[in-house]
Amino acid sequence: MKGFDFDFLKVTPIAILDILFVAILIYYVYNLIKNTLAVNLLLGMFIILVIQFAVDALHMELLSAIINKFMSVGIIALIVIFQPEIRRFLLLIGKNTFLQKNKAWWGYLFGSKNIERDNLARIKPVIDACKSMKKSRTGALIVFVKFYDDQLFANSCEVIDSKISKRLLESIFQKNSPLHDGAVVIAENKIKSASCILPLTDNDKLPPQFGLRHRAGIGVSENTDAVAVIVSEETGEIAYAKQGRVRMNVSFGELEKLLNKDF
Missing domain, CATH: 3.40.1700.10 (DNA integrity scanning protein, DisA, N-terminal domain)
Structure with a gap:
């Protein structure tokens, strides 16, 4: 139909790979934060974002300025708050790499048959x-x-x-x-x-x-x-x-x- 662009509906191999990687990332993050205090921290951050949208919509300039100042250091705050989870995430990636999972086979190939x-x-x-x-x-x-x-x-x-x-x-x-x-x-x-x-x-x-x-x-x-x-x-x-x-x-x-x- 004229006037409509359906390009966004096209599914390419790269798009499928992109979705797959995002799904794997979400799965790893979910496993890391499940049953930990990080869930409450993320919930608190979500509530702050909702409040920010609300005060911006209501034009509450003072409260909006305070929240915006808080959010401006959000990346640094995230690194500090979620430092244990970030460390565990990197360790989890390292432990699940191909070489780590197959180190017994590598050891076998290089002579360590009695691992x-x-x-x-x-x-x-x-x-x-x-x-x-x-x-x-x-x-x-x-x-x-x-x-x-x-x-x-x-x-x-x-x-x-x-x-x-x-x-x-x-x-x-x-x-x-x-x-x-x-x-x-x-x-x-x-x-x-x-x-x-x-x-x-x-x-x-x-x-x-x-x-x-x-x-x-x-x-x-x-x-x-x-x-x-x-x-x-x-x-x-x-x-x-x-x-x-x-x-x-x-x-x-x-x-x-x-x-x-x-x-």
Whole structure:
């Protein structure tokens, strides 16, 4: 028909690719902010935008000037407010790249044929220690990190830098041990430190039965690429925290698969 331009209805491969990338981006952002305080922050920002449109429409010059000044520093404010989420987003992208997902195959091609066996040998002492602590109802928090952050861990921990050992883990978390409070951090195939004070999660939707160990394990997984294994002192049950989410009542078979996959 004359007078009408239907070019915007044309679907091109580039347009489909564009929509696909936007959908993936929205999915990642949703996964990052789901069940976190970032949802409330975004809601607050949306309300401010609605108020801004309203005061502009009503010609409230004073209030409009105040809100416009606030919005003028919006980008900097977003970076400051959402710094943990931005960090997690970049870590999530890095962990899901092709090379990361296929590093086992690359290792195989370059001669590391025993990666799974080596991983199991490193993980087995941790699983054995968890079995023992589950029986004795000994509370424990074991954090696995790929890159040891001296500023985050060493300043609030007792440095150990020892081989991963079932007996060492059990002795650290014994109730009479001076190091039993706090977390053990494992990195670079070693027990790097113990008695670590970790940031607690701000998530207010967690079950009330979650104690400091669970909240610390979830908190460190929110702000870093770490995963945390938590042994409940009350029930002996095993929990696994990753990316701010916690998986309860994990069996030892599941724990082995999760640790082997993530580390």
